[in-house]
Amino acid sequence: MSELQELKVPSQTELAVVNITEAARSIEVVDKPSADKASELIVAGKKLIKAIKDYFDPMKKAADEAKRRILETERQELGKIEPVVADLSAKVSRWLADEECGKMSSDNILALIDGRDKAKASVAAYEKKIMAIICDAVRDIIPDIEGWLGTADNPNVLFFNSEIWSKDFPTADEEAASAGWWWLSMLIEQVFPELQFQVSDNGIYLPPEEQIEILKRLKRLRDGKETNNE
Secondary structure (H helix, E strand, C coil): CCHHHHHCCCHHHHHHHHHHHHHHHHHHCCCCHHHHHHHHHHHHCCCHHHHHHHHHHHHHHHHHHHHHHHHHHHHHHHHHHHHHHHHHHHHHHHHHHHHHHHHCCCHHHHHHHHHHEEEEEEEEHHHHHHHHHHHHHHCCCCCCCEEEEECCCCCCCCEEEEEHHHHHCCCCCCCCCCCEEEEHHHHHHHCCCCCCCCCCCCCCCECHHHHHHHHHHHHHHHHHHCCCCC
């Protein structure tokens, strides 16, 4: 509540708003003198609008920079636990596979190794196809996007890479710095929660306009519809 109370314009600005508002309500433009008076109020009002914007602008820039730092810190912290969860998920999957193998009648180790390799290849094929479909859906927005399976830190993650967008994140000095920017992997997990902790990227930060279009296309994919990339 105290933070909201601090977000007030200076008292002199607040008083000027009241004065112009009251004067505007009382004036009727019926002749040249009243038109001139109204024009003076318009000029004063525009100056006041600029003064209010100038007053809040440093606060907005500071908030944008704070949000950028929060997003980056969050990403770093998630980077510590997400690979752990993904690795545990992979271990559980391997255990389940081992349990299934234990039920097999065959004791031929070569046959079991062959079955395991075929199963891993099948899973990898599915994952590569998933990445290819997502890449094709957003390629006109992220022209250099590519996907591959696994990183040095996590061999099981679906990893998306873009040199263009990973370098396009605005700096703190830019007017629109970090306002509403999110990275691609979060958008994918938002639409496909089944892939949570299994998707990552090299810092493909996207502004709100691109996010809206990408989310629309991902949702069409989830609904089984083709994207038209228009």
